[in-house]
């Protein structure tokens with residue numbers, strides 16, 4: 001099996017690489033699978049011709065698309081670029097995967113929902129993104145489903161953080177050094193996702209018959225860590241684990257205006273992925289603890 005992973009420099013791409021490089025069961029020497037990790041420099045999803053050119057010379061059995069335009073606020077100003085990467089490139093990848101008879105595993109977002117529900121979202125709940133990023137990601141989902149009614153899989157995830165790159169955890173730790181106290185919104189509820197946990201689940205799924213067997217209907221699955229928290233509670237736990245005595249004040253979203261609107265509640269039900277793939281999901285606190293230990297070792 002030749003398995004392509006896009007977004008090799010991103011949080012999820014790097015987390016998949018780490019497992020592939022350290023798990024001897026999956027690693028290249030012992031396994032019949034060959035993993036190829038690519039970044040923007042190898043395969044630029046903002047360019048239709050770069051995508052065509054890359055796949056003219058490369059054929060795969062599985063494509064895992066971790067690359068995306070993820071700058072939620074900047075997307076309001078760069079809607080065309082966000083649409084190219086999150087929608088049109090996904091459409092092109094789906095067409096190529098279909099022609100190559102490759103399976104496609106794509107990552108989407110909780111921001112396809114408007115956040116107005118008072119219950120956790122199921123995979124089939126009403127979709128109504130409230131910002132450009134969410135709209136482009138939804139357009140990508142729909143294009144993929146239209147071109148690949150079979151042999152693809154979409155995972156919707158939320159609040160992704162890791163020991164790599166810029167994310168809420170690294171931002172809190174940086175701001176903690178620069179300021180005396182912080183105001184963090186407490187009226188947006190969701191579940192954090194440790195990228196290493198999601199990476200592990202993706203590698204489990206691609207080994208599973210329900211993904212690998214021919215002619216599987218394309219499905220969408222929700223995935224995050226377990227637990228329901230606000231950004232304020234998330235920040236407090238980060239400082240607690242970092243052993244930084246720091247004042248974190250709860251504020252309302254309206255006190256912290258951002259270019260892109262954020263959904264109020266993006267909790268997602270995960271029964272489907274748990275049942276179909278028989279996976280166990282860690283609580284957000286234990287996964288955050290794991291990530292913080294790795295960050296401390298890096299210091």
Ligand SMILES: NC(=O)c1ccc[n+]([C@@H]2O[C@H](COP(=O)([O-])OP(=O)(O)OC[C@H]3O[C@@H](n4cnc5c(N)ncnc54)[C@H](OP(=O)(O)O)[C@@H]3O)[C@@H](O)[C@H]2O)c1
Nearest residue numbers: 007009010011012040044045046067068070107109157160
């Ligand atoms: N982060 C979150 O909180 C969150 C929440 C829900 C869903 N998701 C979804 O989860 C997936 C993984 O997210 P992540 O957190 O790993 O994102 P990330 O760290 O921002 O990584 C995204 C990767 O996409 C690459 N990329 C951007 N433009 C590209 C282009 N034109 N061509 C090729 N690659 C390009 C970036 O490359 P460079 O590093 O070179 O810029 C980056 O490595 C994405 O589909 C995202 O939409 C993320």
